[in-house]
Amino acid sequence: MYKLVYSLAHPRKRRCRFSDRIVVMVYFWSVLWDRPVCWACDQDNWFGKNDFELPGDTTLSRRLRTQSVQQLIERAMAAGSELFGPPPLLKQVDSKPLYVGPYTKDPDAKSGRVAKGKMACGYRLHTLNHGRNVHFFTLAPMNEHDSAVAPVLMEHLQGGGYVAGDNAYDTNELHKKAAEKNHQLVSPARACNKGVRDTRYNCPERIRALDMLDSPLEKCGLEPKFGKELYNGRQEVESGYGGMTMLGLHYLPAWVRGPRRAALWSAGKILISHIRNAKKKGLAA
Numbered sequence: 146m147y148k149l150v151y152s153l154a155h156p157r158k159r160r161c162r163f164s165d166r167i168v169v170m171v172y173f174w175s176v177l178w179d180r181p182v183c184w185a186c187d188q189d190n191w192f193g194k195n196d197f198e199l200p201g202d203t204t205l206s207r208r209l210r211t212q213s214v215q216q217l218i219e220r221a222m223a224a225g226s227e228l229f230g231p232p233p234l235l236k237q238v239d240s241k242p243l244y245v246g247p248y249t250k251d252p253d254a255k256s257g258r259v260a261k262g263k264m265a266c267g268y269r270l271h272t273l274n275h276g277r278n279v280h281f282f283t284l285a286p287m288n289e290h291d292s293a294v295a296p297v298l299m300e301h302l303q304g305g306g307y308v309a310g311d312n313a314y315d316t317n318e319l320h321k322k323a324a325e326k327n328h329q330l331v332s333p334a335r336a337c338n339k340g341v342r343d344t345r346y347n348c349p350e351r352i353r354a355l356d357m358l359d360s361p362l363e364k365c366g367l368e369p370k371f372g373k374e375l376y377n378g379r380q381e382v383e384s385g386y387g388g389m390t391m392l393g394l395h396y397l398p399a400w401v402r403g404p405r406r407a408a409l410w411s412a413g414k415i416l417i418s419h420i421r422n423a424k425k426k427g428l429a430a
Contacts, residue, residue: 153220291314
């Protein structure tokens with residue numbers, strides 16, 4: 146991660162005592178060890194002697210709000226994603242809940258449905274994945290539906306091919322958004338739309354997805370294997386979420402409250418996951 150962050154071009158500021166690179170690396174040190182920023186600013190919590198001075202926790206918190214530091218983190222995220230090569234033919238979209246306690250004082254952490262009628266409080270991490278690795282993400286309250294946030298993810302599709310998602314993404318708007326980016330959205334039909342081929346309410350791209358996953362030829366014994374194999378590739382995003390959960394991206398710590406802090410914490414965990422996966426595959430020195 147040190148090599149990745151310091152390899153990125155970044156303008157040098159004259160009047161800053163600590164460079165943006167040092168601010169980012171000190172923050173990522175706290176994320177790596179699941180500790181608050183004040184812990185990372187303590188020299189005793191570093192191995193050996195550092196050849197640079199550490200910023201104070203107030204300085205670090207203030208600099209993390211600046212645009213230049215946030216842009217450096219974004220470039221690091223993009224560089225981490227590029228370690229795995231060009232965009233694949235099949236992308237995935239999904240969301241991962243980030244929980245907080247039910248008695249939280251965070252006004253932006255909302256209560257929403259998680260799974261099978263269960264409710265929880267917190268945020269939801271919406272991601273566009275290239276296999277197991279997150280290419281782009283955005284954060285929203287728990288009560289916002291996946292289809293409401295997905296247009297932001299569709300804007301970051303690259304190249305062409307297919308994008309797989311569960312039936313929460315089965316809307317005309319998302320099918321059109323994916324088609325504008327030269328992609329076919331592969332999403333199973335909702336219960337109200339299963340087996341329906343009404344062109345008045347379904348765009349051509351949505352009907353194409355229905356034919357790929359819910360073909361009427363199944364009654365004749367011709368199963369649509371291609372569409373189902375594409376949709377089965379969506380399971381890679383679940384595997385990627387499992388790896389990030391093992392790295393600590395599940396319940397938000399007590400010091401991570403508010404959308405800004407939650408997004409920075411998520412970015413750090415995702416970048417750590419990128420470096421970890423790249424080293425396993427021999428893609429990072």
